[in-house]
Amino acid sequence: MDDPRARLERERRETLKRLAYLSDDFDQVVAASYDSNADDEHDPEGATIAFERSQLGALADQAQRRLTEIDAALERVAAGTYGICERCHRPIASDRLQARPVARTCTECA
Template identity: 40%
Template sequence: MPTRTKLTPADLRHFEKLLRHQRRDLDITLGRIGTTLDGVIKARNTGTADDEHDPEGPTLTMEWSRISGVHSDLAAQSAAIDQALARIADGSYGFCTRRGEPIGRERLEARPSAELCIDCARELEAHRRA
């Protein structure tokens, strides 16, 4: 694994700032969703809502499942940001973790937490779909 990136120190500061901003926004959203999830869980556990017979809206179980899925996705994004910040700290940010080749700046701008170059990302996506 390379210890230095082809990104300049200014580039690294830019991406670190971008990642920290994304992480702060995710933390706020995760907090809000966590509160909503807690409310749904509380309503499910108290049994006071007869949501199973409401033809107009989702059941509490469906709502819990939806919110739980969103929460999990956001938590995974947060972990990816933490990993990217760790790569900045150890000097490996900007290199594909699979092949060790530089990740294009355009890809990093679009997805600052990217750990794979576009070719590797496409290959893995093709394997998932197969």
């Protein structure tokens, strides 16, 4: 397995890029809706704009939660507790950490 800190830092950079991209897209959708006379309740196009805003907002929230998880994992790396289950205090299997580097618990406790 590669260095956990390096992998988490890489995932953090990717998540920040995704968050910036989603924020830009969200801003563009909002700006486009200002230029239209779409009424979200009565105009068929308004529903599409509302759906796009909602979808982009949900994806941005998901990316923000991922960023929070990554930051917490980086704190565990710094504290020397990364890879230790928060419930049973046994090591988390490397396969689990490879698949889910932000894992806080072992498979048995999850």
